[in-house]
Amino acid sequence: MADTRYTKDHEYIQVTGDIGVVGITDYAQQQLGDIVFVELPEVGRSFGKGDEAAVVESVKAASEIYAPVGGEVIEVNAAIEGEPAVVNEDPTGRGWFLKLRVADAAELGDLMDEGAYRQYVATLG
Template structure:
């Protein structure tokens, strides 16, 4: 069973203890095209579910990345600053954006599982 959860806006969450690892899905990166820049929040920033957490820019467009859960940013993926293409190469692995310490784990219940997300994107 996958521990990943997904939003309708194509973010994913991988829960590791009380921390949520957040990034964009493979579907999202494929729609964006080549990612050329990622703007990440500072560690310590408080984010609210549904609020802007980061920005990703590609050759096609700039898009907000929304926080799928509320909490405090405890770590950012600083590798993306110099190598934003990691988002395209490994979106669910090395291309993660930020880690959020969950303030309300029940928010995870409103997110889609893998089967529901695949249905959502028409796979």
């Protein structure tokens, strides 16, 4: 079963073993509005925790997507490049951005679990 963790920048990572699926939360897609463009990294690229990993553009703004933990990109969701609206429709399902091979599982401990993330979002008003 996947363990999902969250960042204060509203990215999530669903981790199973040493593989993490990265995307943006439902809160993030609501704040962005209609997503019209997604730029994904190349497979094989490595990121450190907090590095810019992807870009998403909406009718309101462009926003960077940061790597929640360090790792190597092993797959990207090419479907959302052709149909970026999927991110709005199903951000934590079909709208994922990339899969990382997690370099250091200890970095996951710095992220929020679902309960802590819900409390964080509630403080944003």
